[in-house]
Amino acid sequence: xxxxxxxxxxxRQLVLLQEDVRQGEEWLHTLVRGVPQSFMYMDHEQRIVFAxxxxxxxxxxxxxxxxxxxxxxxxxxxxxxxRTQHIDKALAGETVSYEATGRKGDGMGFFHHEFKPNFxxxxxxxxxxxxxxxxxxxxxxxxxxxSKQQELIRSNRDLEQFAYVASHDLKAPLRAIDxxxxxxxxxxADFEGxxxxxxxxxxxxxxxxxxxxxxxxxxYSRVGRxxxxxxxxxxxxxxxxxxxxxxxxxxxSIEIDGELPTxxxxxxxxxxxxxxxxxxxxxxxxGPTGKVxxxxxETDTQYVFxxxxxxxxxxxxxxxxxxxxxxxxxxxxxxxxxxxxxxIVNRIVEWQGGRVWFEAGLGDxxxxxxxxxxx
Amino acid sequence: MPSNQEVTILVVEDDAIDVKALxxxxxxxKIANPVTVAKDGIEGWEVLQxxxxxxxxxxxxxxxxxxxxxxxxxxxxxxxxxxxxxxxLTTSTDxxxxxxxxxxxxxxxMLKSDMGTSFIRAIEMVERYWKVIEFxxxx
Numbered sequence: 452x453x454x455x456x457x458x459x460x461x462x463r464q465l466v467l468l469q470e471d472v473r474q475g476e477e478w479l480h481t482l483v484r485g486v487p488q489s490f491m492y493m494d495h496e497q498r499i500v501f502a503x504x505x506x507x508x509x510x511x512x513x514x515x516x517x518x519x520x521x522x523x524x525x526x527x528x529x530x531x532x533x534r535t536q537h538i539d540k541a542l543a544g545e546t547v548s549y550e551a552t553g554r555k556g557d558g559m560g561f562f563h564h565e566f567k568p569n570f571x572x573x574x575x576x577x578x579x580x581x582x583x584x585x586x587x588x589x590x591x592x593x594x595x596x597x598s599k600q601q602e603l604i605r606s607n608r609d610l611e612q613f614a615y616v617a618s619h620d621l622k623a624p625l626r627a628i629d630x631x632x633x634x635x636x637x638x639x640a641d642f643e644g645x646x647x648x649x650x651x652x653x654x655x656x657x658x659x660x661x662x663x664x665x666x667x668x669x670x671y672s673r674v675g676r677x678x679x680x681x682x683x684x685x686x687x688x689x690x691x692x693x694x695x696x697x698x699x700x701x702x703x704s705i706e707i708d709g710e711l712p713t714x715x716x717x718x719x720x721x722x723x724x725x726x727x728x729x730x731x732x733x734x735x736x737x738g739p740t741g742k743v744x745x746x747x748x749e750t751d752t753q754y755v756f757x758x759x760x761x762x763x764x765x766x767x768x769x770x771x772x773x774x775x776x777x778x779x780x781x782x783x784x785x786x787x788x789x790x791x792x793x794x795i796v797n798r799i800v801e802w803q804g805g806r807v808w809f810e811a812g813l814g815d816x817x818x819x820x821x822x823x824x825x826x
Numbered sequence: 827m828p829s830n831q832e833v834t835i836l837v838v839e840d841d842a843i844d845v846k847a848l849x850x851x852x853x854x855x856k857i858a859n860p861v862t863v864a865k866d867g868i869e870g871w872e873v874l875q876x877x878x879x880x881x882x883x884x885x886x887x888x889x890x891x892x893x894x895x896x897x898x899x900x901x902x903x904x905x906x907x908x909x910x911x912x913x914x915l916t917t918s919t920d921x922x923x924x925x926x927x928x929x930x931x932x933x934x935x936m937l938k939s940d941m942g943t944s945f946i947r948a949i950e951m952v953e954r955y956w957k958v959i960e961f962x963x964x965x
Contacts, residue, residue, distance in 0.1 A: 623917065627843035630941035634850070 489583040495542060495576055497522040509555050530554065541566035541579045553583065560587040614672030618665040629658045660783065667791035671776065674798040679719030686711035690745055693726055700733045702740035711747050712754055714826060720799045721824060727792040728820050732760035735786060753805060753823045761817040765809060833956040834881040835861045838870035838897065840889040847941035851949040867892025871900060874907055880961035887916040887923055895923065898930045909962040915948055
């Protein structure tokens with residue numbers, strides 16, 4: 452009697468255990484079937500124990516029973532040969548991952564492979580779990596990006612060359628015109644008819660202007676190319692030097708308000724931006740006296756520099772226009788300028804990943820030009 | 827210069843107004859030495875064949891048919907003319923041109939900026955040069 456009561460629970464436990472195992476297996480199968488990757492388990496002799504549908508689909512063995520079949524037969528001799536070095540490493544106990552082209556149904560694809568060895572209690576490799584993740588699309592995009600980049604580099608180089616040649620070849624006849632005007636002036640020094648001398652003066656000025664426009668056009672094309680060295684820049688020293696170089700600005704005082712940072716960046720383009728903005732502020736001041744201030748604010752990733760003047764101000768309707776090429780707000784006979792300064796500033800600031808803009812100054816008086824510079 | 831032989835100047839330059847500006851500079855500086863003008867490297871080489879020593883060459887770089895650097899290469903490779911004194915006068919700010927010119931032993935590399943003062947200064951310098959420096963192989 453006691454024998455029966457002991458045996459039944461054990462049998463019941465066995466049935467329950469078997470049920471657990473079966474459920475566990477079913478769970479595993481569902482999981483493996485459900486993952487989007489190719490999944491396969493082979494024993495240490497490289498015979499397939501289990502393979503999911505994605506694997507079968509990729510390798511071209513759909514609806515076939517692959518259990519017990521050697522991997523070389525699944526892949527074919529060539530493809531298999533390219534895998535052996537990785538398989539051998541995995542069989543030696545290493546987890547291996549690599550990327551390679553492989554068969555994808557009727558065509559080819561690009562996959563990320565992982566081989567994970569399975570160990571028994573004594574540490575021997577009993578088999579390998581193999582997954583393959585389809586990264587064909589990612590590879591396509593990478594290659595397209597690479598070719599777009601090459602295109603961009605080529606196109607930039609062409610632009611630079613065009614601008615160099617254009618300004619260079621355009622300057623040759625300009626130099627000739629310049630010297631011819633000089634000779635005319637000399638030869639006609641005693642001439643007193645008409646507007647000859649006035650016209651010769653105007654001719655000379657226009658020639659100078661054309662020369663400057665060409666130089667500025669060349670500068671514009673060079674943005675992002677001649678960037679100089681990546682060095683530690685002391686902005687206070689840089690701005691002070693620029694102020695000195697500007698020389699006599701009449702009654703316009705130029706000052707630094709607060710602290711300017713010292714940090715590592717490309718000094719040449721930064722200097723160019725400061726030079727143009729500070730020079731503009733001083734040049735366009737309508738009054739006999741005025742003040743230009745340079746200041747700086749800081750965020751996590753950038754410095755925001757401000758160049759403030761108390762001049763005539765710029766209407767916000769010109770917000771976009773001023774940064775375009777050859778745009779001036781005053782006729783060139785009133786204020787000599789090529790109109791490229793802000794276009795160059797814009798190009799430089801954007802090149803290093805920032806923005807430049809202007810706002811009306813305090814009390815709607817004057818202008819503040821601000822630009823972001825990456826740290 | 828030991829003898830009283832006058833230096834002959836060979837100007838190799840394709841731009842007519844640059845030539846005119848050079849000749850004007852000579853005139854302004856009251857330099858009456860014999861000056862011959864060739865309009866590119868090929869003509870320059872031809873003129874060189876009959877030139878009398880001592881001579882010096884003022885050479886532009888950007889010219890059609892044969893440019894200044896190519897002519898300079900030919901000059902340095904030749905038996906007869908390899909010791910020529912050559913001054914480069916060019917618009918080219920290309921470092922490559924400057925490097926090649928000095929690599930081919932140009933006596934000096936000068937930039938044409940404007941045609942007035944820069945030419946006068948260039949010719950002034952060249953005149954001083956031939957007044958002080960001993961020229962090679964005068965016969």
